[in-house]
Amino acid sequence: MKPLLLVIVSALMFGAGWGIFPHVLVMNAGDCKSETTLIYDEPTRVVVSHAHWFSQYGVQEHFYLAHLKILSDSGQAETVLVNRNVGTRYAATDSGFDVVTNRAFRVAGPETSDPYWGRYIDPLAEKGFHAQIYLFRVPGGRLMTGYRNFPIAGCMASH
Amino acid sequence: MTALFCPESGMLSNGTLQIMLTDQIKRGLIFFCQNEGVLVTRQEFTRVCWESRGLVVTDATVRQTVYRLRRLFREVALQENVLETRGKTGYFLAPGHICLQAAVSVQPQSTALAEECDRITPPETPRWALWRLLAVCVLCGVIAAVAGACLRSRDFITPLKYRHAVTQHDRHFYLASTVPDNAPDVLARVERWLTWDDVRLSDSRYVYINGVLESYVSALVCDSPVALASSRCHTLTILGDNHW
Numbered sequence A: 001m002k003p004l005l006l007v008i009v010s011a012l013m014f015g016a017g018w019g020i021f022p023h024v025l026v027m028n029a030g031d032c033k034s035e036t037t038l039i040y041d042e043p044t045r046v047v048v049s050h051a052h053w054f055s056q057y058g059v060q061e062h063f064y065l066a067h068l069k070i071l072s073d074s075g076q077a078e079t080v081l082v083n084r085n086v087g088t089r090y091a092a093t094d095s096g097f098d099v100v101t102n103r104a105f106r107v108a109g110p111e112t113s114d115p116y117w118g119r120y121i122d123p124l125a126e127k128g129f130h131a132q133i134y135l136f137r138v139p140g141g142r143l144m145t146g147y148r149n150f151p152i153a154g155c156m157a158s159h
Numbered sequence B: 001m002t003a004l005f006c007p008e009s010g011m012l013s014n015g016t017l018q019i020m021l022t023d024q025i026k027r028g029l030i031f032f033c034q035n036e037g038v039l040v041t042r043q044e045f046t047r048v049c050w051e052s053r054g055l056v057v058t059d060a061t062v063r064q065t066v067y068r069l070r071r072l073f074r075e076v077a078l079q080e081n082v083l084e085t086r087g088k089t090g091y092f093l094a095p096g097h098i099c100l101q102a103a104v105s106v107q108p109q110s111t112a113l114a115e116e117c118d119r120i121t122p123p124e125t126p127r128w129a130l131w132r133l134l135a136v137c138v139l140c141g142v143i144a145a146v147a148g149a150c151l152r153s154r155d156f157i158t159p160l161k162y163r164h165a166v167t168q169h170d171r172h173f174y175l176a177s178t179v180p181d182n183a184p185d186v187l188a189r190v191e192r193w194l195t196w197d198d199v200r201l202s203d204s205r206y207v208y209i210n211g212v213l214e215s216y217v218s219a220l221v222c223d224s225p226v227a228l229a230s231s232r233c234h235t236l237t238i239l240g241d242n243h244w
Helices: A002-027 B023-034 B042-049 B059-075 B111-119 B126-156 B184-196
Strands: A032-041 A045-056 A061-072 A077-092 A097-108 A130-137 A143-147 A150-154 B003-006 B011-013 B018-020 B039-041 B083-086 B090-093 B098-100 B157-159 B162-168 B171-176 B206-213 B216-222 B233-239
Touching: A002 A077, A002 B126, A032 A150, A143 B206, A150 B206, A150 B216, A150 B233, B023 B042, B023 B059, B023 B090, B023 B098, B039 B042, B042 B059, B042 B090, B059 B083, B126 B157, B162 B184, B171 B184, B184 B206, B184 B216, B184 B233
Parallel strands: A032 B233, A130 B157, B003 B098, B171 B206
Antiparallel strands: A032 A045, A045 A061, A061 A077, A077 A097, A097 A130, A130 A143, A143 A150, B003 B011, B011 B018, B039 B090, B083 B090, B162 B171, B206 B216, B216 B233
16 A cells, blocks of 8 residues: 555656646746847848847746847948837747747837838747747756757846 | 563553553562562562652552552463562562563563564554655655656757867857758858957857758857856847858
8 A cells, every 4th residue: 555655646746847847947047138149131131130138037028129230232221229028928848838929018119010120020029929949958057949959049147 | 472661651562552551560560670580579679669769558559569560461461470479578570571672771581582572563653654654755756756857857958069160260169969060151151240240259259050951040159168157148040141
C-alpha cells in the first residue's frame, strides 16, 4: 500500500513539475530590456528599424519604442518615431509559448495600418499578432526568443 | 519469553501489548531489574522504593505492589514465577525475562538475551508512523517534481552552441550549430551592414550568427563574449539581399 502511494504521489508530482515549469519560467522572468535592429534591404531603398522593447511582468506587458528610417537609393531620408504600449498573453505548449498580442495602444507614431510605415512596425506591437514562440539559451544562461530554429530577440539586460 | 521495560516512560511491553505502569509499580520494577538474579529482602525493597522518599508503608502495600507486578507479568505473557517470593527472606527476579530500554544500567545476562531485547521493539505509535509517511511522500514528491521540471526544460529551451568562424577587422564571428559552414557571404553581409549602420566597433566585437535562410539573417551583436553576464548585446536582423 505504501509503495503504491509513493508511486502515485511521485507520478502526480512529476506531472506537476512538468506542467508548471513554463509558468515558473515566466513568473521568474522579471523585467527586461531588449534592443533590436531590423534592416529591410528592399530593391529601391533601405529601411532601418532601431527598436527597444521594455518588458514587465515577464512576457505580459511591454513598451515598444522604435526609430524608423527610410533611406531611398536616391538619397532621400525619412524618419519617424513609433511608441506602443503592448499587452500579450501566453499559453504554454509542448515546446514553446503560444503568444497573442491582445492589447496595443498607440502612444505616438503612425498606425500599423499606415500604408507607408505600417509594415515596418514590429508585428508583435500590433493587436492580433499570434505566433508560436520558442526559447533559446545562449552560453551564459540568458534566454532568447524566436521562431523555430531562429532566435530573433533576447532579454539581454534588466531595467 | 521476554518483555521490554522502559524505566523512563514506565512502559512494559511484549512487542504487541503495551502497558503503562503506575509510578509505584514502576519504581518496584526498576528496583527488581537493578537486582535481577539476586535475592533482595523485603526490608531493602521497602527502603529503596518508599522509605528513601520519606514514605512509610505497611507490609500490605508492599505485598500488593508485588501482586500487581505479577499480574502485569501475566498480562504480557510472562510467567508469574518470574518474580518469586522466597518465603520470609525476600524476592527474587529471575534474570533474562525483563529487557531494559536505556536509563537503568543493567547488563543483559547473555548475548542471546541482548539479541532478543533488540528484537523486541515497541510498536510505533500511529501518529509517528503517519508523520514519517508524510515526510517520505513529500520528499519523493519534491524529487519527482524537480525531475519533471528538468525534463520539460530540456524540451522547452533549445541551447545555442556557437563555433568560431573567423576574426576579421577586430570582429569575432561565430556561427550557431544550425548555420552551415559554407556561409562566408553571410559574414561579409553582416559586417557591411554593421559598418553601414555606424555601429561602433566597441559595441560589436562579437557577432553570433543565429540563423540564415536565403536572404534572411539573424544575428546577436555583443560588445564582449555573450557568455559574460556583463556583455551588452542587441539583435540584428537583415531581410533582403538587394544592395549587397
